[in-house]
Amino acid sequence: MELSKILSLGQTALELGLMNALVVLALFLSYSMLNVCDLSTDGCFTLGAAVGAMVALAGHPFLSIPAAMCAGMASGFLTALLQTRMGVDSLLSGIVVNTGLYSVNIAIMGGKSLINLNKTPTAFSMLKDFLKDSVPALKGYETLLIALLAVFLVGLFLVLFLRTRLGLAVRATGNNPDMVRSSSINPIFTTTVGLTISNSFTALSGCLLAQSQKSADVNIGSGMLTVALASLLIGGVFFGRKRIPLRVFGAAVGAFLFRLVYTIALRFNMPTFMLKATSSVIVILAMFIPYLKKQYPNFARRMAVRRAGRGPKAC
Amino acid sequence: MLKLNHVKKTFNPGTPDEKTALSDITLHVKPGDFITIIGANGAGKSTLFNAICGVFYTDSGSIVLDGRDITMTPDYHRARMIGHLFQDPMRGTAPDMTIEENLALAAGLGGWLSVISRKERQLFREKLALLDMGLEDRMGHRVGLLSGGQRQALTLLMATFSTPKLLLLDEHTAALDPGTAEKVLKLTRETVADNHLTCMMITHNMQSALELGNRTIMMEGGRIIYDTEGEERSHLTVQDLTERFRTASGRALDNDRMLLGVTG
Incomplete structure (x- = not known):
């Protein structure tokens, strides 16, 4: 394979990795910090894509991005409301919102399941035109630049936010809610804040992906939670116990690594539809290996006892 | 300072598991009081603390702290006025x-x-x-x-x-080794004295229940069965306490940890 082709593949992996990194950062906040597994992620991702596409289609390429983020915040707020004030179980509230969002997303897209943005100006197409005319050296890098900027801003926001008293309270809520209460802070408030913020990132990611690939369809977000969780866990392998800024960086790196491995696998003729199975396997392994490490010594001892014929008969 | 008026709490009412955890507790805590609380397991000592802290709302009665009725105030609001330490050192920190x-x-x-x-x-x-x-x-x-x-x-x-206006200590040294427990207890005493805190402490150690503080309460079956302070308390021995328990509750004190005076 020629070098240029490898570079181009690397660039694609980096672009998609960076866009996924936004969801990974969202999960870093909700899953790693707040200890809530937000199952509305898939639907919220599509919501961002749908809102972003429709607002861009209406002729507001820049407004589309904050609009998508606001929609995500509303969705996150609802997920939080269900589990903190309406007695719905934490996992179930995510599932319920996710299911509901499917209809909402189609409704937003005007009853269609696919929106074409081929001729619609977006931040990507506008930057592309700008680069072509003014900075030819960066031609073809518009997706990369926007994704990089978005990840940088979101990452920076997270690092700064988690240092504030509110950020500390969000972290403590996932760590020990009793301690939050005894610090005179309402964990309902911190959970709501955390989920609202994290879902705005998820929606931002959906919006950017749809606009960069010039189409939004109602299934764009399906499986996104597992993919992002796999990336988050990969990042955690390298930066798990480090300080917050490094862990945020690790989450972004994990997203890139996941995409890179996936891109390479595609080169070796792995069919595209295997993406989701791959992410599932990675998540399973990331959970199973630490469990096995803990359990194996006991298992080995039990087997030794059984081999020696001293144990109770197997029933 | 703290006034509990006819506070009642029944868990799982109307089911076979029904348990009256607090039955008609009335208690007035004066500013600067350091009250030690003793009683067998299940007497309602921790439940009393949880009621004061707002872990649950009581069925009836009222709780007034420093002139403010906090009966229906949520726990995280009360936390501004009440400090609470548990036996488990993991519970208070992240x-x-x-x-x-x-x-x-x-x-x-x-x-x-x-x-x-x-x-x-x-x-x-x-x-x-x-x-x-x-x-x-x-x-x-x-x-x-x-x-x-x-x-x-x-x-x-x-x-x-x-x-805080009130510090609640729920056997907070019971899970520590004797040396460390001693040290944490000393810190507690100093903190309470330096800040002139009003304090309530559950302990299984009858000796320290008498040595520490200025007032001792004994609980049994969700009630306060004995409340002593001042002159009367200063002459009490552990022997007297177990005797009191027997006469007040009609049964012998069957808690080894209390009788043996294990630190806690």
Whole structure:
């Protein structure tokens, strides 16, 4: 394979990795910090894509991005409301919102399941035109630049936010809610804040992906939670116990690594539809290996006892 | 200071598991009181603390703290006025966060978006140094790395950082080894004295129940069966207490931990 082709593949992996990194950062906040597994992620991702596409289609390429983020915040707020004030179980509230969002997303897209943005100006197409005319050296890098900027801003926001008293309270809520209460802070408030913020990132990611690939369809977000969780866990392998800024960086790196491995696998003729199975396997392994490490010594001892014929008969 | 008027609480009412945890508790705590509470397992001691803290709302009766009716105030609001320490050192701190971050949350200084300032850091360092456990040099360490005694001392500091009106100690030294327990108890005594705190402490150690504080309460079956202070209390011995228990409750005190006076 020629070098240029490898570079181009690397660039694609980096672009998609960076866009996924936004969801990974969202999960870093909700899953790693707040200890809530937000199952509305898939639907919220599509919501961002749908809102972003429709607002861009209406002729507001820049407004589309904050609009998508606001929609995500509303969705996150609802997920939080269900589990903190309406007695719905934490996992179930995510599932319920996710299911509901499917209809909402189609409704937003005007009853269609696919929106074409081929001729619609977006931040990507506008930057592309700008680069072509003014900075030819960066031609073809518009997706990369926007994704990089978005990840940088979101990452920076997270690092700064988690240092504030509110950020500390969000972290403590996932760590020990009793301690939050005894610090005179309402964990309902911190959970709501955390989920609202994290879902705005998820929606931002959906919006950017749809606009960069010039189409939004109602299934764009399906499986996104597992993919992002796999990336988050990969990042955690390298930066798990480090300080917050490094862990945020690790989450972004994990997203890139996941995409890179996936891109390479595609080169070796792995069919595209295997993406989701791959992410599932990675998540399973990331959970199973630490469990096995803990359990194996006991298992080995039990087997030794059984081999020696001293144990109770197997029933 | 603290007034409980006919407080009642029944768990699982109307089911076979129905249990009257607090039956008609009336208690007046005076400012500056240091009350020790004793009683067998299941007597309602911890339940009483949980009712005061707002872990659950009581079925009837009222709780008044410093002139304010807090009967229906949510727990995190009461936490501003009430510090609560548990037997389990893990309950009061967030293990994955640093000592400094834990203290910053408990101190509650500054607004939501403020970060830990140099001045606050200096204040934390001074307060930690008072614990005499070397924690002031480990402010960036995760709390999960600390020993039980260190965590409990830190929890005590956190609970009393912004001086509470009332400090509740629920056997907070029972899970520690004797030496550490002694040290945490000494810290507790100093903290209570220095800040003129009103304090209630559950203990299984009848000896320290009599030595510590100025008033002792005995509970059984969700009631206060004996309440003593002043002259009468100063002449009491552990023997007298067990005798009191037998006459008041109509049965012998069958708790080895209490009789043997295990630290707690």
